[in-house]
Amino acid sequence: MKQISALNYFSLKVMIFTGVLFGLVGINANADVLDDGIAGDKFLSAIAEQLTAYQIDVTSNLNDRDVLKKRIQNPRLGRFPDLPANSLPNSIEINAWETEYTQLQIGGVAILANASAEDLKDSSLFLHKWLESLDEDRIFTTFYLNDLPAAEKIASIASASGYTAYLFADGLDQSIVGNLFATAARRLAIDTRAARRYRSEVNEIDYLGQRVRRKTNSLFRDKGNSTLARREPSVFLKETLGDEFNQSTISEVIVPGGVALGASASLTITPLSLNYTDGAMHIVDETNRQWDLPELDIQSLKALFDFVERSILIKSDAIVDIDADARVRISSALRNTDAGYAIMHADTQPFEFVPNLPVTKSVVIDTDVHWLSSKNSDTLKFTTDYEVRFLSADIMRIAQTRVALEYEYESETETANYRDAWGRDIRRLDDNLDYAGLGQSMEKVASYAGWIGLLRKLKEDNIPFLHGRYEFMKIDKSGRKTPARH
Known part of the structure; x- marks a missing residue:
C-alpha cells in the first residue's frame, strides 16, 4: 500500500504477468466531462477539470446510453447506477474483489476526504479514520491493473485537491484493502478498452461497457x-x-405455505452504530454505551443478516415454502444454512398439532418485535409476537385466515407462550390441542424473527455497521444442506 500525497508522489511499479503494462489509451484525444450529472457529485466535480487536463474523461454514470455512444478513447472515471451511494459490498462482492486483487488482476484507490496528517502516519491510522468518517467521504475506485498509470494520476489529482489517497496494486495488504473496500460508501471504477476485455467477477469491472x-x-x-x-x-x-380486523388482498396461490418474517423492531435505546468484535455483535447507543446482544451462533446470525439484505432488495418477507408435492422453496440467503434448515423444519409442524381444519395451507408470520434494555444488565433482550395461521381460498381465490393462533416469545427465557386465537373456525379446534407443543416447535423461528426485526430496523434507520464489517462479511454461514424435497 502506498500513500499518494500532493508533495510526495511517486509511481508504484508492479510486474504484470499477463503482458506489458499499457499506457493511457488515446493519450492524444481531448478528454471531457461526459454528462451533466457531475455537477451533483461532490468528489467528481472537485477533480473533473484536473482529470480532463490529464486526458481522463469523467462521468457520473458509466452505463449511461448516451455516454456509451461516444467511442472510448481516454480512460473514464465514473460511477454505476446499480452501485448507488451507501450500497456497501456484500460477501460475494468482497470475496470476488479480494481474489482478483491477490491474483494481480485489479487494484484499488482508497480516497478519503477530511483527513488530517496525524491520521495518516500509517495504514492502521488511515483505516481507523476511514471507519470513523462520513459515508460521503469514503470513496473507493477499482481499476484493471493494466490501467495503473490512470489510477496513479487519479490518486495524485485527488491528493492535490485536498483528499488523501492510498493506492493498492501489488496484491499485498489484503486485510487493509479488504476492510476499505468492504466499507466503501462511494464505489467508482476506471473504464478503458482493456478493462472491458478483461473477464471479471468483480461488479465494478464486469459492468463496464454495458448500457442501462x-x-x-x-x-x-x-x-x-x-x-x-x-x-x-x-x-x-x-x-x-x-x-x-383487515381483509386479505392477496391471492391464496401466492401466499407461501411456510414462514414469512418482516416485522421491523422497536427499541428502548437509540442505536448509534452496530459493531462486530471478538466474534459477537454489539450496539453502541447515543450515550456511547455498548450493549451486548443475546447469544446466537455466528453462522446463523450471518445467514439472518443476509436474509434481511435480500428481503429488502426484492421486497419480500417469504423465507420458505413447501408445496403439496413436498418441494422446498427457500430464500437464497438461507439455503444450505443451519438457520434455513431449522425454519424449513418448523414449517412442517403446524399440521402435526392442528390436523382437523378444512384448510390448504399454514403460514407463520411475525406481528411485532420489541427489543428492551435493562438497568442491571449490559445485554439487550427481546420479545417476538407471532401467529401460526391456517389458510384457505375464498371463491375469488383470495387467501382467508380460518384460524390464527397467537404466541409471544421471550428471548430471556427462550420460551414461547400461547396468548389467544381468532378466526371463524376457532370452534373447530380440538379441545386437547397441544398449544404449548406447537409454540415450542416454533421457538427457533420466533428467535430468528427477533434478530431479523432488529437487523431490519437498523438497516431502515441507516445505522452504520463499519467496525468489524469486513470480518463479519467473510464468515462462512454454510451449514446443513437444504433438501430439494422435505
Missing part, C-alpha cells in the same frame, strides 16, 4: 438485480394477508 436498459437507469430488468433465484418462494409481504 431502455427507460430505466439500471442494467437489470428488476432494478438492483432483484430477480428471484431459482427455487425461491414467490414475492410476498405479510401485510397483504390482512389480520383480525
Whole structure:
C-alpha cells in the first residue's frame, strides 16, 4: 500500500504477468466531462477539470446510453447506477474483489476526504479514520491493473485537491484493502478498452461497457438485480394477508405455505452504530454505551443478516415454502444454512398439532418485535409476537385466515407462550390441542424473527455497521444442506 500525497508522489511499479503494462489509451484525444450529472457529485466535480487536463474523461454514470455512444478513447472515471451511494459490498462482492486483487488482476484507490496528517502516519491510522468518517467521504475506485498509470494520476489529482489517497496494486495488504473496500460508501471504477476485455467477477469491472436498459437507469430488468433465484418462494409481504380486523388482498396461490418474517423492531435505546468484535455483535447507543446482544451462533446470525439484505432488495418477507408435492422453496440467503434448515423444519409442524381444519395451507408470520434494555444488565433482550395461521381460498381465490393462533416469545427465557386465537373456525379446534407443543416447535423461528426485526430496523434507520464489517462479511454461514424435497 502506498500513500499518494500532493508533495510526495511517486509511481508504484508492479510486474504484470499477463503482458506489458499499457499506457493511457488515446493519450492524444481531448478528454471531457461526459454528462451533466457531475455537477451533483461532490468528489467528481472537485477533480473533473484536473482529470480532463490529464486526458481522463469523467462521468457520473458509466452505463449511461448516451455516454456509451461516444467511442472510448481516454480512460473514464465514473460511477454505476446499480452501485448507488451507501450500497456497501456484500460477501460475494468482497470475496470476488479480494481474489482478483491477490491474483494481480485489479487494484484499488482508497480516497478519503477530511483527513488530517496525524491520521495518516500509517495504514492502521488511515483505516481507523476511514471507519470513523462520513459515508460521503469514503470513496473507493477499482481499476484493471493494466490501467495503473490512470489510477496513479487519479490518486495524485485527488491528493492535490485536498483528499488523501492510498493506492493498492501489488496484491499485498489484503486485510487493509479488504476492510476499505468492504466499507466503501462511494464505489467508482476506471473504464478503458482493456478493462472491458478483461473477464471479471468483480461488479465494478464486469459492468463496464454495458448500457442501462431502455427507460430505466439500471442494467437489470428488476432494478438492483432483484430477480428471484431459482427455487425461491414467490414475492410476498405479510401485510397483504390482512389480520383480525383487515381483509386479505392477496391471492391464496401466492401466499407461501411456510414462514414469512418482516416485522421491523422497536427499541428502548437509540442505536448509534452496530459493531462486530471478538466474534459477537454489539450496539453502541447515543450515550456511547455498548450493549451486548443475546447469544446466537455466528453462522446463523450471518445467514439472518443476509436474509434481511435480500428481503429488502426484492421486497419480500417469504423465507420458505413447501408445496403439496413436498418441494422446498427457500430464500437464497438461507439455503444450505443451519438457520434455513431449522425454519424449513418448523414449517412442517403446524399440521402435526392442528390436523382437523378444512384448510390448504399454514403460514407463520411475525406481528411485532420489541427489543428492551435493562438497568442491571449490559445485554439487550427481546420479545417476538407471532401467529401460526391456517389458510384457505375464498371463491375469488383470495387467501382467508380460518384460524390464527397467537404466541409471544421471550428471548430471556427462550420460551414461547400461547396468548389467544381468532378466526371463524376457532370452534373447530380440538379441545386437547397441544398449544404449548406447537409454540415450542416454533421457538427457533420466533428467535430468528427477533434478530431479523432488529437487523431490519437498523438497516431502515441507516445505522452504520463499519467496525468489524469486513470480518463479519467473510464468515462462512454454510451449514446443513437444504433438501430439494422435505
